[in-house]
Amino acid sequence: MCRLFALTSKDPVSPMLAIKALDVMKEGHDGSGMGLLLQDLGGPFEEMKEAPILSGIFSEEGIRRLDLFMMDKGFLTKYKITLKVPKKSVPGIPKRDLYLIRAYELPEDWDTLEPDEISQRLMMILLKIREMGEEKKDMMVFSFWPDTIMIKEIGDPMQLADYLGLDRKELNARIIMAQGRQNTNYAINLYACHPFFINGYCTMTNGENTAFIPIKDFLSSRDFPGYMGYQSDSEVFAHILHYAMVGLDMGIDAYKHVITPLQEKDLQQHPDAPFLAHLKRTCRPLIIDGPNCVIGTLPDHSLFMVQDRKKLRPGVVGGKAGLFGFSSEICGLDAVIPDRDTTKDIQPMHIDTAIVSPDRQEVKICRQTEALNLPL
Amino acid sequence: MSSNRSLEPSSLSLNDLPWQIRYSNDRCTLCGQCTAVCPVQAIELKVFQKRMVKISIQQDTPHSNQYDTFYGIRQKTRVENACIGCAMCTMVCPNDAIAPVKNPGLDRLKFHINQKGIPRRRGGRRNSSQSILDRIKFTRISMLTDPALDAGRHEFEMRTLLGRVLSPRENMKRLKEKGWIPPVREIYPLIIGGMSFGALSPSMWEGLQMGVAYLNEEMGMPVRICTGEGGCPPRLLRSRFLKYVILQIASGYFGWDEIIHAIPHMKEDPCAIEIKYGQGAKPGDGGLLMWHKVNKLIAAIRGVPPGISLPSPPTHQTQYSIEESVAKMLQSMSMAWGFRVPVYPKISASSTSLAVLNNLTRNDFASGLAIDGEDGGTGAAYTVSMDHMGHPIASCIRDNYLNLIKIGKQNEIPIFAGGGIGKNGNLAANAAALIMMGASGVQIGKYVMQAAAGCVGTEEDRCNVCNVGICPKGITSQDPRLYRRLDPEDVAQRIVDLFISFDTELKKIVAPLGRSTSLPIGMSDALGIDDHAAAQRLSIKYVV
Numbered sequence: 001m002c003r004l005f006a007l008t009s010k011d012p013v014s015p016m017l018a019i020k021a022l023d024v025m026k027e028g029h030d031g032s033g034m035g036l037l038l039q040d041l042g043g044p045f046e047e048m049k050e051a052p053i054l055s056g057i058f059s060e061e062g063i064r065r066l067d068l069f070m071m072d073k074g075f076l077t078k079y080k081i082t083l084k085v086p087k088k089s090v091p092g093i094p095k096r097d098l099y100l101i102r103a104y105e106l107p108e109d110w111d112t113l114e115p116d117e118i119s120q121r122l123m124m125i126l127l128k129i130r131e132m133g134e135e136k137k138d139m140m141v142f143s144f145w146p147d148t149i150m151i152k153e154i155g156d157p158m159q160l161a162d163y164l165g166l167d168r169k170e171l172n173a174r175i176i177m178a179q180g181r182q183n184t185n186y187a188i189n190l191y192a193c194h195p196f197f198i199n200g201y202c203t204m205t206n207g208e209n210t211a212f213i214p215i216k217d218f219l220s221s222r223d224f225p226g227y228m229g230y231q232s233d234s235e236v237f238a239h240i241l242h243y244a245m246v247g248l249d250m251g252i253d254a255y256k257h258v259i260t261p262l263q264e265k266d267l268q269q270h271p272d273a274p275f276l277a278h279l280k281r282t283c284r285p286l287i288i289d290g291p292n293c294v295i296g297t298l299p300d301h302s303l304f305m306v307q308d309r310k311k312l313r314p315g316v317v318g319g320k321a322g323l324f325g326f327s328s329e330i331c332g333l334d335a336v337i338p339d340r341d342t343t344k345d346i347q348p349m350h351i352d353t354a355i356v357s358p359d360r361q362e363v364k365i366c367r368q369t370e371a372l373n374l375p376l
Numbered sequence: 377m378s379s380n381r382s383l384e385p386s387s388l389s390l391n392d393l394p395w396q397i398r399y400s401n402d403r404c405t406l407c408g409q410c411t412a413v414c415p416v417q418a419i420e421l422k423v424f425q426k427r428m429v430k431i432s433i434q435q436d437t438p439h440s441n442q443y444d445t446f447y448g449i450r451q452k453t454r455v456e457n458a459c460i461g462c463a464m465c466t467m468v469c470p471n472d473a474i475a476p477v478k479n480p481g482l483d484r485l486k487f488h489i490n491q492k493g494i495p496r497r498r499g500g501r502r503n504s505s506q507s508i509l510d511r512i513k514f515t516r517i518s519m520l521t522d523p524a525l526d527a528g529r530h531e532f533e534m535r536t537l538l539g540r541v542l543s544p545r546e547n548m549k550r551l552k553e554k555g556w557i558p559p560v561r562e563i564y565p566l567i568i569g570g571m572s573f574g575a576l577s578p579s580m581w582e583g584l585q586m587g588v589a590y591l592n593e594e595m596g597m598p599v600r601i602c603t604g605e606g607g608c609p610p611r612l613l614r615s616r617f618l619k620y621v622i623l624q625i626a627s628g629y630f631g632w633d634e635i636i637h638a639i640p641h642m643k644e645d646p647c648a649i650e651i652k653y654g655q656g657a658k659p660g661d662g663g664l665l666m667w668h669k670v671n672k673l674i675a676a677i678r679g680v681p682p683g684i685s686l687p688s689p690p691t692h693q694t695q696y697s698i699e700e701s702v703a704k705m706l707q708s709m710s711m712a713w714g715f716r717v718p719v720y721p722k723i724s725a726s727s728t729s730l731a732v733l734n735n736l737t738r739n740d741f742a743s744g745l746a747i748d749g750e751d752g753g754t755g756a757a758y759t760v761s762m763d764h765m766g767h768p769i770a771s772c773i774r775d776n777y778l779n780l781i782k783i784g785k786q787n788e789i790p791i792f793a794g795g796g797i798g799k800n801g802n803l804a805a806n807a808a809a810l811i812m813m814g815a816s817g818v819q820i821g822k823y824v825m826q827a828a829a830g831c832v833g834t835e836e837d838r839c840n841v842c843n844v845g846i847c848p849k850g851i852t853s854q855d856p857r858l859y860r861r862l863d864p865e866d867v868a869q870r871i872v873d874l875f876i877s878f879d880t881e882l883k884k885i886v887a888p889l890g891r892s893t894s895l896p897i898g899m900s901d902a903l904g905i906d907d908h909a910a911a912q913r914l915s916i917k918y919v920v
């Protein structure tokens with residue numbers, strides 16, 4: 001079981017907050033990796049909300065190839081953060097040439113493009129770089145998206161944070177998602193490391209998705225190039241989210257209805273029964289199974305948590321106006337927001353979606369039995 | 377026969393027969409029950425003579441003979457009376473004095489069974505007990521990494537969809553525009569496949585229908601049953617139970633006059649319409665109901681004169697190309713029920729199944745595809761078709777499912793697998809393996825006869841006389857003296873037993889795999905097999 005911690009804050013905060021939470025929950029991860037997503041950035045990136053930021057790990061050769069490739073596409077570097085690592089290596093953390101966080105100016109001829117077209121193109125560029133990197137093993141890229149930074153590396157989270165010097169102002173953010181990995185099913189591979197990001201949607205999961213293969217087969221056959229990878233069975237959670245919200249134009253309240261639909265009896269009683277019956281049928285291959293606690297974020301910077309149909313994993317949401325934490329264990333939350341009213345902590349149950357919207361005032365629980373905000 | 381007489385070519389000895397009777401004279405009370413019950417008159421009461429030589433020890437008294445006459449049972453060796461191994465004689469014998477034994481050597485009956493130039497016809501299925509399905513194991517156990525599911529306690533949703541499911545986007549679009557959305561039924565993934573009224577006896581049919589109604593109405597299990605090609609009794613057509621029934625139409629169109637005329641009087645729509653184009657037991661051959669079984673009732677329901685054999689043509693008369701005829705039939709059957717009832721074809725597994733499937737994907741009226749493998753059973757067919765024609769079900773299902781994935785329609789056209797599922801008794805394991813290879817559900821027929829009515833047929837060629845109306849268990853006979861042996865209530869009870877225990881076993885399989893929220897269709901990562909070539913062919917793991 002991995003450990004998850006996410007926070008959403010009115011003011012930008014240091015990623016160290018989330019890493020501290022992971023450290024408290026240490027017994028649940030084994031140093032096989034950490035993944036970090038930073039969004040709604042403070043610091044220098046505040047001023048360039050439109051500029052896509054490329055996050056990844058590169059070798060010297062890789063960075064040369066990247067520069068040529070990006071130049072060729074018409075992208076100019078706008079700003080970059082260099083993560084300086086100590087000369088002395090740390091056991092358990094691989095030696096890399098360069099951790100890249102670089103914001104780009106969009107090519108001029110993109111000015112007239114629709115937002116959808118821009119997302120599509122950014123995704124295609126990310127996929128291309130990933131493909132080039134896999135070919136020569138010289139680049140690994142995690143996201144290429146405005147206002148978004150992703151850092152993934154093998155090692156113990158706290159050690160990594162020290163090693164990479166993550167406690168710096170430029171990395172402060174209002175949305176932080178962090179995962180400490182417990183390696184169980186798959187060989188250590190950074191592409192298998194949570195969180196998973198696709199076009200503004202991001203999830204991380206604590207669990208085992210036993211319905212992985214049929215879901216992967218379904219997503220891979222949607223004719224959408226971004227639905228790929230799948231080194232981890234949890235990657236599909238992000239893609240299902242993207243498919244439900246972008247592909248099917250539904251709200252976050254429908255996500256749960258896609259991954260764990262209501263059973264017949266409850267479905268019949270639901271105010272949107274006919275719609276949900278159709279949704280359940282047509283999205284049947286996207287039904288997840290096994291124990292899973294999913295934490296995710298949306299392009300509008302809402303943060304949410306959902307559980308599997310049987311609520312087999314722990315998960316808690318709590319905080320105070322302006323700062324909320326989503327944690328796989330209560331001790332993680334206690335470490336980061338000790339002064340909250342713990343009686344207001346919420347452990348979402350099998351039909352709940354717990355959401356903190358970008359105003360960060362309260363935790364909203366949306367039950368699957370309630371009426372939906374339908375696209376119809 | 378005496379030793380200096382000439383032999384007929386088909387004169388057989390006991391040793392040439394596939395089944396031999398072991399009879400114990402000491403225990404026999406000559407009650408005559410065995411000879412009365414034997415469906416093929418394989419045994420008869422005979423007088424035997426025994427000679428005892430009396431040696432005299434007195435010189436003046438000559439040696440003498442004593443002849444003793446006694447009665448006993450003798451097995452006939454004529455081809456038409458060859459024992460079929462049904463063991464009804466054993467069943468009725470009060471003293472355990474008689475039993476059939478499989479000839480351990482090679483029988484010669486096969487070479488003579490085509491008397492008068494008629495090749496052997498029989499019921500049952502391919503005479504081979506090999507099963508690739510039995511060798512598939514479920515190897516992806518989630519227990520150690522995560523909390524295990526409890527088959528007895530947790531909530532499981534083990535249902536499937538029968539009907540054309542649109543892609544999520546297309547479905548939403550049509551919902552918005554109030555366009556036509558094809559009908560879809562949520563049903564139990566184990567379906568009782570097409571066995572006609574006619575092939576089955578009235579007791580058997582009634583028992584099946586009662587069992588299915590009970591499962592639906594008392595147990596909340598949406599089990600469905602297909603009629604096979606033989607129409608449907610008029611009262612059932614006009615009853616609310618019709619919704620549990622899949623009506624089959626096949627190339628003989630038997631009973632469809634009655635069905636069409638009943639449409640305006642139907643209280644409920646049928647579950648679905650199955651258009652039979654082929655059957656796994658006899659690919660490329662039509663249905664066959666031999667004259668022995670066409671009594672007045674059967675004739676009335678089928679709309680034919682009594683006492684004649686009813687061979688259905690190999691294919692639908694209207695058919696000259698798949699594009700044209702299958703599409704037309706799907707459409708007209710849909711239209712008959714106002715586009716409210718799913719209509720799907722059933723074909724025999726074949727290396728050409730993919731072509732049919734690809735064609736169906738382009739037709740919104742196609743609600744699914746049932747594929748019947750080489751081990752499918754039948755009430756009557758030529759042995760040569762049964763034993764040598766057809767395609768194994770596992771690889772056919774797999775190919776078709778993988779093809780659907782390739783075109784992204786794996787959820788849109790459900791594939792139903794039939795043929796040999798549970799033929800060695802491993803029903804739930806076989807069904808689960810097929811589902812994880814991509815089937816949306818499975819159809820069973822022979823298994824139902826075996827489990828719910830005590831059919832004694834085996835793949836060692838036991839019994840298999842379903843075609844000629846002498847079924848010793850009353851399952852496939854239209855002779856009231858025989859089918860009275862079967863109590864419909866008992867059959868219904870066994871149907872319920874069968875489904876309930878199947879359900880528990882299915883959960884016992886999927887729970888350790890960490891599945892409970894939906895039927896694990898296409899969960900091929902759970903499967904392994906100890907044969908490298910088979911693993912590759914089926915795209916599953918090779919495990920030893």
Ligand code: SF4
Nearest residue numbers: 414459460462463465
């Ligand atoms: S086993 Fe069946 S066929 Fe053979 S003698 Fe006994 S009753 Fe007759």
Ligand code: SF4
Nearest residue numbers: 831833839840842847
């Ligand atoms: S018992 Fe009846 S149904 Fe079974 S094989 Fe014999 S004749 Fe056929």
